[in-house]
Amino acid sequence: MGRDGAVMSGRHDMLSKGRSLAARLPRDARMVQILFLGVLLGAGALVRDFTLRPEQMALTFAAGLATQLACVRALGLQRVGVLSALITCLGLSILLRADSLWVHPLAAALAIASKFSIRAGGKHLFNPGNLGVIAGVALIPGAWISPGQWGSDVAYAAWFLALGAVVSSRAQRLDTSWAFLACYLGLVAARVAWLGYEWAVFVHQLESGALLLFAFFMISDPMTTPNHRGARVAHAAVVAAGAFAWQFLLFLPNGLVWALFIATPLVPLLDRVFRAERFNWRDNRALPTPGSPAPRTTTTLG
Amino acid sequence: MNALIRPGFARILAAAAFTLSAPGAHAFCGFYVGKADANLFNDASQVVMVRDGDRTTITMRNQYEGDLKEFAMVVPVPEVLAEESIKVVDDVLFQRIDAYSAPRLAEYYDANPCHALRERKSMLGRLPQSLAMDAAQLKVEEDRGVTVEATYTIGEYDVVILSAKESSGLEIWLRENGYRIPEGAAQALAPYIRQDLKFFVAKVNLAEQAKTGSTYLRPMQFSFHTEKFMLPIRLGMLNARGPQDLVLWVLTRTGRVEATNYRTIRLPANMDIPTYVKGDFRTFYKALFDTQAKREDYRVLFTEYVWNMSWCDPCAANPLTPAELRGLGVDWVTAGGRRAARAQPVMLTRLHVRYTAETFPEDLVFQETKDRANYQARYVLRHPAKVKPDACPAAGPYLDGVAARQEREAKVLATLTNWDVDEIRDRMGITQRQRPWWEEWWVGMAP
Structure with missing residues (x-):
């Protein structure tokens, strides 16, 4: 075996080590997602001086989990756990801010209840985290979101990217995140070029923690994006264009979450036109029998 | 701004x-x-x-x-x-x-x-x-793509509102009208022109300024x-x-x-x-x-x-x-x-x-x-009370508490301002007594 062969074999070793490491990660991508969102929340609360009170966080989780358990029991569902509810509660804690104690539990309860009550095509319609945030911003007094809270340090952006890529690939929805980022940043780049800004402005947008958080932890949710790959890319492009228009043509804040919210009805439409298998969290892959009716004990809720 | x-x-x-x-x-x-x-x-x-x-x-x-x-x-x-x-x-x-x-x-x-x-x-x-x-006096300088949309005298200021088509034209207009503008101005002005913004330009009207009788x-x-x-x-x-x-x-x-x-x-x-x-x-x-x-x-x-x-x-x-x-x-x-x-x-x-x-x-x-x-x-x-350690049974523990508090204050000040903590202690007139590590840790953790 020559030198090249040795290099190849070294690479092969590394690859197989990487694979075995990946195999050791929990099969359910939500475990990884919970871990990373937990790290982000901890880092945000400790290092980034989030104006989030521990009581608000505790109430978010208490209300979110109670709603999940109550709905599961009321509907007599089985094999439905609390992992997704935990993710929603983490997401709301990271994003939503309030000057009172009742806003967070209310938003969490609304978000989780929507999963069981607003459904189309065998899956829930709204991204629960997104719905909770929108309810907070639009309906609940004394609530807001702080898109600038992450700042734009390059290090943070790189962290988000690295963490998010892992989560998304476990959830097999990397395509949504990248398609969204490509469209959105493409539009931002076009604007920078058209207006004659320095490229530092583009880099500043690129380093936005809120953008990367949205791309890798919100729009990438496999349960509320279209089942068909091409449809997912189209959906991501629509959300990107909407977010861009919201922010740079209407000059309104929080374009990302609003665009995703407004584009929600598009998902069942796209699912109807482009038939594909539904996603299954536990096996981390699409359900094996396309078009077959979902079992009563569906796992898509949990 | x-x-x-x-x-x-x-x-x-x-x-x-x-x-x-x-x-x-x-x-x-x-x-x-x-x-x-x-x-x-x-x-x-x-x-x-x-x-x-x-x-x-x-x-x-x-x-x-x-x-x-x-x-x-x-x-x-x-x-x-x-x-x-x-x-x-x-x-x-x-x-x-x-x-x-x-x-x-x-x-x-x-x-x-x-x-x-x-x-x-x-x-x-x-x-x-x-x-x-x-009441604006309109004046168009086509060659530069710069339009004087309005001119006013407001208090001690002469104000001109400009619109422009090209940032280089605006830069030249400003230079020709006696403003010395910094290098790189055209590039910084360009995005505003593209967004169709106008420019509020003010300078001092010396005669009006003299009338105010003020120096500022x-x-x-x-x-x-x-x-x-x-x-x-x-x-x-x-x-x-x-x-x-x-x-x-x-x-x-x-x-x-x-x-x-x-x-x-x-x-x-x-x-x-x-x-x-x-x-x-x-x-x-x-x-x-x-x-x-x-x-x-x-x-x-x-x-x-x-x-x-x-x-x-x-x-x-x-x-x-x-x-x-x-x-x-x-x-x-x-x-x-x-x-x-x-x-x-x-x-x-x-x-x-x-x-x-x-x-x-x-x-x-x-x-x-x-x-x-x-x-x-x-x-x-927080000013400590002036009390002798043997004035009453509560005085001793109180003064211990004050010493711990002052040490915390010194450290807080050093963290906030990046000043040297020993100099702060000198100015406060306190000396740091050697504490066992757990007491140090406790003092550091206390709110």
């Missing part, structure tokens, strides 16, 4: 000639004795912004100390401003809003542990009492309508040497204002610091701000104050009257005394940002949150 058109000459916003008196307004159970007003930061641009729906009023303070002939400023604005929407206002408005919202010291006195219920007010009474302070320039105010809740700061960076300061007061109806494209954080505040700082609060605050801004790498906006202006308890200075608020552009407050103001909330957010051209590549974009929580940059002095 404002861009000087002449490079290298005196800065537009130089140190102010006046100083604020140190007020001693009564606090709930403390006393305000010192303040760090915006004039502490010599080069700080000072801007008051009122935002109500899409209506924006901007008031800019011009603390210019150079030759008045050489003063000029350029501000991008979204529309051709009518004469009645441009004003000069009294500088007292800035002094008042600054005094009301400035970072401050609060002072407390420990009760004598041997007379736990002794009235504190007798001690407070010795402190100084509050010193209350209380009054603040200039203008109002316009725009969906964009933003403040242009990029032009002002053209002839900057190093970091620049901006103190911005934003007045809105609903809640606290923060940036959407940069981080907005509260300054570390509301902690106990050594009592000797009372003698030199300004030096302390300057060091604190320098340290914190550097620690954040000049990438954040600091919130220094958030309060509903219809009341304050405690107040560092009297809240602005409805007339003063209207003078700043708060149109939704009607005259009728403080009682009327209470029913018409005005949220004041005071932001202080130190930026560089590299760390703030974009203009500031804001949003009004629904956050109505009050916040003030306030630092607390």
